[in-house]
Amino acid sequence: MGTALLMLAVNYSVHFFFGIRFLDVNAAITMNLSTYFLCYWLFSSALTTLLDRFYITRRRFTVHLFLWILFTALSSVVLLFLPDGTMQNVGLLCLALWLVVYGIVLALRLIKAYKRAVILFEDTHSDDIGTYIRWLSVFTWWAVIFGVGCGLLTFLPDDYVFIWILSSVPFYIYLFCSYMNYLLFYEQVERVFESEMSSVVVTDVFPEEPKDVGAPSHYAEISEKIAAWIQADGYVCPGLTIKELSETLQTNRTYLSGYIKSKYNVSFRDWITGMRIEYAKYFLGNNPEMTIADISSKSGFQSPSHFIRLFREREGCSPARWRKTRMQ
Numbered sequence: 001m002g003t004a005l006l007m008l009a010v011n012y013s014v015h016f017f018f019g020i021r022f023l024d025v026n027a028a029i030t031m032n033l034s035t036y037f038l039c040y041w042l043f044s045s046a047l048t049t050l051l052d053r054f055y056i057t058r059r060r061f062t063v064h065l066f067l068w069i070l071f072t073a074l075s076s077v078v079l080l081f082l083p084d085g086t087m088q089n090v091g092l093l094c095l096a097l098w099l100v101v102y103g104i105v106l107a108l109r110l111i112k113a114y115k116r117a118v119i120l121f122e123d124t125h126s127d128d129i130g131t132y133i134r135w136l137s138v139f140t141w142w143a144v145i146f147g148v149g150c151g152l153l154t155f156l157p158d159d160y161v162f163i164w165i166l167s168s169v170p171f172y173i174y175l176f177c178s179y180m181n182y183l184l185f186y187e188q189v190e191r192v193f194e195s196e197m198s199s200v201v202v203t204d205v206f207p208e209e210p211k212d213v214g215a216p217s218h219y220a221e222i223s224e225k226i227a228a229w230i231q232a233d234g235y236v237c238p239g240l241t242i243k244e245l246s247e248t249l250q251t252n253r254t255y256l257s258g259y260i261k262s263k264y265n266v267s268f269r270d271w272i273t274g275m276r277i278e279y280a281k282y283f284l285g286n287n288p289e290m291t292i293a294d295i296s297s298k299s300g301f302q303s304p305s306h307f308i309r310l311f312r313e314r315e316g317c318s319p320a321r322w323r324k325t326r327m328q
Contacts, residue, residue, distance in 0.1 A: 001179075004042035005172070011035045012168075026079040034072040036147065037099060041068065043143065044106035047136055050182075051113040053193065071098065100148055107144045111137060120196060122267035123257060126240040126276075127302050128310075129192055132185040135178035146171045195243065218251075222259045225249040235275045236300035242268045276300050277314055280307065284323040292319050 011031065014020050020028045041064045048055045078091035114137050121129040149167065182189075229235075229249060237244075242260075246253035257268065264271050280299040283290055290298075296307035311319045 001043060001046035004039040004046070007035055007039060007042075008168075030072075030075045030079045033075045033095060033099065034068070037071045037102065038068045040099075040103045040106055040147065044110050047140070048110045048113050050136070050189075051110075051117045051133065055113070067102075071095070103144060103147045107140050110140050114140070117193075119267075121192060122269040124196065124242045124268060125192060126235075126269055126272035126300070127238075128269065128306065129188060132182065132189050135182065139175060139178060142171065142174070195241075218255055219259050219262075222249065222251055222256060223263070225251065226259075230275065233279065235272050236279060236298065238300050238302075240272060240300070272300075273310055274314070277311060280311070280319065281322070284319055285326045288323070288327065295319070 014031070015028065020031070045056055045064075074091075075095055078088060078095060082088040082091060114133065117133060118130040146168070226249065229245075234240075234245075234248065242253050242257055246256045249256065260266070260268055260271055266274070276299045280295050280301075283295045283298065287295075292308065293304045296304040299307065301307035301310070308318055311322070315322055317325075
């Protein structure tokens with residue numbers, strides 16, 4: 001990511017301080033197209049690696065490097081060697097389509113990694129770990145719009161080149177702020193990925209789920225254990241994971257995950273959140289002296305703001321408003 005930002009900074013500096021667009025428009029456009037193509041790969045690979053530790057491989061690196069060299073060579077031929085006219089316009093259209101499709105493919109790959117990570121978090125952790133990486137999804141779609149927009153702005157008349165350059169300012173401010181916020185929670189996200197990768201070998205030693213029709217026989221035992229665990233309010237334990245719960249219940253986490261999905265038809269996080277909300281509603285309605293922060297902490301939520309957001313999503317109003325309506 002640092003390399004991509006450095007390349008873009010050099011690109012903008014050349015435009016600002018050397019006035020390349022005023023000396024040779026086609027050379028400036030060639031430089032822009034080549035820079036964008038490479039930065040698409042650098043940005044997407046940097047962000048995807050945050051979600052997939054094995055994304056960058058030697059083969060993938062070689063393929064994208066070759067595509068960048070080929071794209072740069074074809075851009076140079078079209079803009080610097082073909083005469084102005086129909087052939088050059090057709091060549092530019094093909095290059096533009098290639099650049100757009102390339103960016104969209106990389107964006108979809110990043111979104112796929114993001115969704116896979118969110119599913120992993122929701123199936124294994126009671127806390128909303130996915131909120132720490134939500135900026136990746138927002139940034140990806142913004143990057144696609146920004147990338148296409150910059151490609152079009154590249155062809156603006158020289159007098160309006162400042163619009164093209166200034167349009168990048170809010171984009172990079174958002175990237176900087178989001179990435180710095182992410183670093184605050186990097187440890188929590190990384191810990192989840194490490195724990196899941198280390199558990200792959202462990203879970204593989206257990207037998208697969210039975211393929212017969214109906215509930216597997218071990219579900220009855222799991223059901224009894226979960227009922228006792230719920231009766232003891234075990235779900236209010238902060239930071240609860242499905243691995244910890246399976247160890248508490250002395251069962252296989254794969255079986256436990258399958259049971260939760262088949263019985264409640266929700267992810268592990270949604271299941272725990274639902275019980276915590278109901279637990280919090282009891283105190284909201286019966287303990288008016290307790291503050292929202294106290295109830296949030298007692299119910300096992302990450303923070304009062306997190307509790308309020310989830311409560312509003314499920315009940316359609318804030319905890320304070322819900323309490324007020326119940327006490328009227």
